[in-house]
Amino acid sequence: MIKPITIYGNPVLRKECVSIEKTYPGIQEVIETMWQTLRNADGCGLAAPQINLPIKLFVVNSRDSYAYMSARERERFFSKDDCGIEETFINAEITGYSDEVWTTGEGCLSIPDLYEEVTRPWSITIKYQDKEFNEQVKVYHGYTARIIQHEFEHTEGKLYIDHLSPFRKQLIKNKLVRIAKRKKHYLCES
Numbered sequence: 001m002i003k004p005i006t007i008y009g010n011p012v013l014r015k016e017c018v019s020i021e022k023t024y025p026g027i028q029e030v031i032e033t034m035w036q037t038l039r040n041a042d043g044c045g046l047a048a049p050q051i052n053l054p055i056k057l058f059v060v061n062s063r064d065s066y067a068y069m070s071a072r073e074r075e076r077f078f079s080k081d082d083c084g085i086e087e088t089f090i091n092a093e094i095t096g097y098s099d100e101v102w103t104t105g106e107g108c109l110s111i112p113d114l115y116e117e118v119t120r121p122w123s124i125t126i127k128y129q130d131k132e133f134n135e136q137v138k139v140y141h142g143y144t145a146r147i148i149q150h151e152f153e154h155t156e157g158k159l160y161i162d163h164l165s166p167f168r169k170q171l172i173k174n175k176l177v178r179i180a181k182r183k184k185h186y187l188c189e190s
């Protein structure tokens with residue numbers, strides 16, 4: 001099933017999400033819905049609040065982006081051993097961040113038509129459960145780590161625009177108000 005994506009202004013995007021157990025009703029269908037909605041939106045990551053569910057669940061696909069990138073882009077966005085991932089993250093907790101940071105443009109399916117430069121750590125260590133609820137601890141880098149950080153923050157009620165400087169925030173303020181107004185019908189659908 002493809003769900004409508006919640007848009008900036010919807011309070012669900014600011015909620016701290018709750019942990020879930022294996023017994024969460026219809027969890028495998030929810031995960032499948034997340035993947036179908038992500039593919040339909042042609043995105044690289046989606047968090048549960050974006051389909052109006054305030055639970056600690058997100059999906060990341062950096063593999064398709066890798067596939068479409070030039071050799072030069074791959075060098076800039078991916079570490080040597082990384083060809084991208086397609087992974088489901090449940091109850092994730094980022095336990096470590098590298099000191100090394102990098103800056104690049106970022107967007108969000110819930111904030112259409114906005115694209116802003118964000119500085120983030122290059123590498124992260126993350127503890128999570130996969131779609132079978134097996135415990136995992138992994139280290140990710142570059143573009144993959146960036147999407148994971150972005151989606152993880154959604155489960156904490158944060159948005160990438162929270163990282164912008166006060167000056168930049170002021171500049172996009174009116175645009176954000178317009179996004180919230182223009183897309184209001186989406187709020188009622190979901």
Ligand SMILES: [Zn+2]
Pocket residue numbers: 107108109110150154
């Ligand atoms: Zn987002």
